[in-house]
Amino acid sequence: MLAKKHLPVCFFLIIFFIITLLTIDDYGLGNDDMGEFFIGDRYVEYYTTRDSKYLDFEIHEGKDGRKIDYYQDGKHPDWYAYAGWQLLHPIHVWLVGPVLSSISKHIFYFTFGLDPVDSHRYFLLLITCGILALLYHFCHKYFNCYIGLYAVVLLALLPRFWGHAHHNIKDILNCFTTLLFLFLFIKAVRHKSPRFFIFAALAYGLGMATKANILLMPFIVIPYFLMVLHTNKSQIKSWFSKSLVISYCLFPIISFLIFFLLWPYLWINPVDKISAYIDYIFNRGFNNDRPSYAVFTTLAAIPAAILPFTFAGIFFAIRSIYLKRKSALYLLLLLWVVIPLGRLSMPNAATYDGVRLWLDVFIPLMILSAIGYENTIKRLFNLPSIKALNPVRKQLIRMFAILFILIPTLRWTIKNHPLQMLHMNPIAQQLNPEANKARDYWTLSYRLGLRWLNEYADKSSLLMIGFNQNVVHPMKAFWIRDDIKVMRLFIYQGSNNLIKENLHIINDSKGAVYLMTVDSHMKEISIVNEIRQQKNPIHTIKHKQQVILEIFKLK
Structure with missing residues (x-):
């Protein structure tokens, strides 16, 4: 039976799902959508027919066999005709998002006759709610239900996240696979569970086929694991039981196999295709020269009313590591912010499309913001005038305070719908006047x-x-x-x-x-x-x- 303490977040998720469903048709096509929809459709055709022609994106002897039959009947948009550079570089299009998008289209467009573009995106509703539900479970399990509720609400109402949740089939899915992997890995470490290490390996392989961001995770989870070992020196031998050592060794093998088996395009000339994939990651990852851009735009994307609690949460996490209180978990949260932003701050690091490239960083930032808010509230409750209040009044103060903080953000999101991806807080606008000149680069309007x-x-x-x-x-x-x-x-x-x-x-x-x-x-x-x-x-x-x-x- 569902505990009463979980009802607020369940109610919020239902409301979020309904509102997202009702507003998804306000977002137009973006630059990459046609190519990703087309390639996803090709993979689904391959899965359902096992015909290898759908894995061939070349023109042979002047004959173009890349078209999909149902594109030609006039009842379906011809994504092939507008596929653009993705058609020439299919290795640049990660598999999982386009495939789920195509499956979603087959259900909602072909079965129920809904709008073809919206049908490609309806699966995002489940993925986004899955992110929020998993985030709540993570925070409730390792902190408390209040931090879980705050983190969910803060992330869901973050304007940039809200906008991408309606149309971005790559980066929202990357948020889900990254969070899923970290949750399973932490559970494996805390319970010394070979089974969950295998589950984490499966999630990591899924993440590799979703987006390359997850390749940074070893730089986050290995220090976390070492910190756990350091704080449990007396039990260190138990981490090297036969079953655990086997799971450690199997981890990279399973991850790579899942990545490879999910992506049929790699099966033809796998050495060349995987080499091209690696070259793409490095060439795409280092082709710019704005080392401060990632940190600035990340902070600029956090609403001004939330930003103080973000810094409070970061301070509390650093202090907790120093005092050795949940130090490994706080280290993981901080590294989840620092490692991606640090990579993007390296010389020539690519930041060409803004915060969507590192959207998953907002998950730990909103957890830290929730921690900062909760600890601020606890300090407030220790004041003599408030300490004497009964528990009901304290709960009302807790809820009204978070509403007061969120109202400006919610008001901005409603007023500027569906242009949430143009959001920058007033502090950033003062520091950089160019921030006021945001444009609809993706032409969703x-x-x-x-x-x-x-x-x-x-x-x-x-x-x-x-x-x-x-x-x-x-x-x-x-x-x-x-x-x-x-x-x-x-x-x-x-x-x-x-x-x-x-x-x-x-x-x-x-x-x-x-x-x-x-x-x-x-x-x-x-x-x-x-x-x-x-x-x-x-x-x-x-x-x-x-x-x-x-x-x-x-x-």
Whole structure:
């Protein structure tokens, strides 16, 4: 029977699931989605047919056999046509997220007829709730139920996490596999269990096929393990029983086998494919030069009301290690923050897509924030004026205080929905004014723009997309009114002459002509400057004073 102390988190998870389900259709297609959806569909076709042609991404003798049959019937978006660089580099696309996304699509789109893009993402609801449930279990088991509840609520309402939980099939899944591995490994260590070491190895292999971030985990769990051995010197022989030594030796073998067996693309020329995978990790991992970027953006992504408790939790963890109180566990939490951010702060470390690359770091940060909050509350309860209060009033103080802290974050998330990935706290904005110039790099806001056009655009009109056209074209039959024709622009790198290049398209159109574009750092978007000089947008989406999306009526 479920204990009463677990009811608040269960209630919260139900509410979170429902709200996420109701808001998932507010997020458009991102840059990588089409390629990942396509490759996931190819793998699922292979699993169901065992036909090796679905593992072949090459063109042979001028014949392109990479298409999927059901893409051609007009009832399904043609992800292949817009797969982009992933089609040329399938080894760069980790397997687990795309495959689960494809399975989700087969259930919700083919069976229930729901939106094809949303259907690819519905599995994220279960994964995200799984992260939160496992996080609560972890904190409740090793700390207390209050810290578990706070950590769950803080992570779930973190704007960046909330945004990615609706559409990011890679990094949310990486959060789950990383947390699952750490939970199983800690349990194996604490219980000296060969069985759980094997389970942890399985989770590690799953994580390797999900995203390369988990390769950093040995730098986190080995110091944790050594700290446990150090604090239990009298029992050190028990850690080297025959069954445990066998499980230690089997760990890397099992992890690699799971990684290899899950990923059928590696089965053809495995030496070359695995070498290419390793080269990709190192080449992609070290191609930038902003050593302070990762730490700054991580702290900037934590709401200002939560940040003091984050630092309080870090201080408490360091102090506990010094005083040898749960020192191994606190060491693990700190290393889970320091190792990924340290790797990203190395010279030339890649940080090209912001915090999504190290999204799992927010799990220990929110645990530490919850610890910081709980210890602050305990100190508050020791004040004479509050110590005399009855337990019910103390509980009310505890709950109202956390609500007071979360209300600004919740208000921001609602007000800026679905642009949560643009969040930076006011402290970061003061330190770096460029933080106020956030842009919708992934063009997720196009879906909102299309909704506006569906409602207000003239009949039989023409629509052009200024930047990243590929995220709109595959959805013409699903997200756009039948009478609105989407025309591909003739865009050249660095061109500023949209009018001249596309004048004949505009003149030949018998109806209204619209241009929809997001603001972007990319050079292609410079062509919109000419339009801005001549016309005012008829519709804009803004984040603060920064324009995110504009719609112009050209004719």
